[in-house]
Amino acid sequence: MEGAARILVAGVGDVFFGDDGFGAEVVRRLAGVRRAGVDVVDFGVRGGELAGALRRGYDLAVIVDAAVRGRVPGTITVVEVDQPRADLPGSDLPDWGGAGPARGVDPVGVLRRAAELGGVPDRVVVVCCEPAAVGAGVPGGSSGEELSAPVRAAVGPAVRLVLGIIAEGAGPEGAA
Template sequence: MELAGDGSGRDAARILVLGIGNILWADEGFGVRTVERLAADWRFPEHVTLMDGGTQGLYLLPHLENADALIVVDAIDYGLPPGTRRVFHGDDVPAFLGAKKMSLHQTGFQEVLASAMLVGRCPPTLILVGVQPECLEDYGGGLTDTVASQVTPTIDIILGLLRDRFGVEGTRRDAAADIAAPAIARDAYEGGRPSAEEACRIGDSRILAALSASEV
């Protein structure tokens, strides 16, 4: 889902800021939630696109092929303390995305980068902004406090990269825009979560019950 891109800049380098991850599994949603917040609070020239890439995998390939620069925002398992931020450039980006795969979405995005490279249409500039997750095994859960506290500092990093690397200045919106669909916007999604007693936090309880029955 494309989140933003307005203003001027038709002849400038096309920049894609891409949040990837799965909001259904706690800190897995960090990249999506960060870009969602960035798009809600800031506006940019039209050559800058902010996108919720979710877990779309190869469906993202056309968007990469049309970009001159790619900034990926994701939860990355560096094996470091939760909430640790790291920024990588160039060849280090696919290396770290594939070093310790946490879920299928990372495998899928590895394929996207590999496919773009194979046809010679990978963005020349690659940047990865990643944060070490704390919890990934909480189905229906939101960001942990540790990782949520890194959303604003990560946005500051992205704004700095856009300004210092590409000469792009964001403009603060007067009021936050409603970017995500209401049901999955972070406040509604996390605020409307049922209690642990009312919900299964490790998967679909119907499937889990069927699996348990088959083992008997």
């Protein structure tokens, strides 16, 4: 690798709706990451801003979110996303095995929008956590700001997982 890869770590979700704040908590803990070319951003529920950011020349994007996949609460799943292309609307977007946003931002929709706007990074990885409680109107949900115990316990392992993905994608520490 000739230079350091540009990497975006994007937390998504609504901190006011229980476990949907998982992505925000992971990026909060990653905020101290200081490595050339790595941007760590909490996009919250601003999917349009995330779609725009994905077009800014990153080599790798890591999206961190709560996603309902029918697993045990707190289960972390890593999904490699095939490259979406605007010239094949919808046909190349992945089936994430039932993954869907807990609330708010729809990662597939954001990727589709970014592709329509002119492109996404060569590699996109979604780190999902199965929520237990994601907000009012959702079975088992609440409108509180607290993560449930199983999701809170998954934050540390998710941080380490994202750090590993960053290290793998960034190349040698001394790359310029």
